[in-house]
Amino acid sequence: MLADRADIADTSIKRKIGLLKHSGLEPGEGLWITPCEAVHTIGMKFPIDVLFLDRKRRVLKVRSDMPRWRMSGSLFAHSVLELPSGTAAATGTVRGDQLEFEKYEA
Numbered sequence: 001m002l003a004d005r006a007d008i009a010d011t012s013i014k015r016k017i018g019l020l021k022h023s024g025l026e027p028g029e030g031l032w033i034t035p036c037e038a039v040h041t042i043g044m045k046f047p048i049d050v051l052f053l054d055r056k057r058r059v060l061k062v063r064s065d066m067p068r069w070r071m072s073g074s075l076f077a078h079s080v081l082e083l084p085s086g087t088a089a090a091t092g093t094v095r096g097d098q099l100e101f102e103k104y105e106a
C-alpha cells in the first residue's frame with residue numbers, strides 16, 4: 001500500500017495549491033493530481049516521491065526524493081501521485097507497476 005489517506009486534486013484550484021500549504025507528509029498520506037503531466041516543488045518545505053501514471057494508473061516514471069525547488073514531468077502521464085519521500089523505495093514501486101485506487105469514506 002502506497003497511501004491510505006491520499007487527497008485528490010481534481011480541480012484547477014486544488015491542482016494549483018497542491019501540497020504548498022503542507023509542512024510535510026506522514027506515511028500513508030499523499031496527493032493524487034489528475035489530470036497532470038508535470039509538477040514542481042517550488043515553495044514546498046519538504047522533498048517528495050512523485051509517481052507519473054498513465055490513464056490506466058500504470059507507473060510511467062518514478063522521481064524519488066524530489067528536492068525542493070525542482071520540476072519534473074512525463075509527456076505521456078495522465079496523473080501524478082505525490083507521496084512522502086522514501087515511499088517508492090520502501091514499497092519497491094517501479095516503472096510498469098499497476099496501481100489500484102479505492103475510494104474510502106470516513
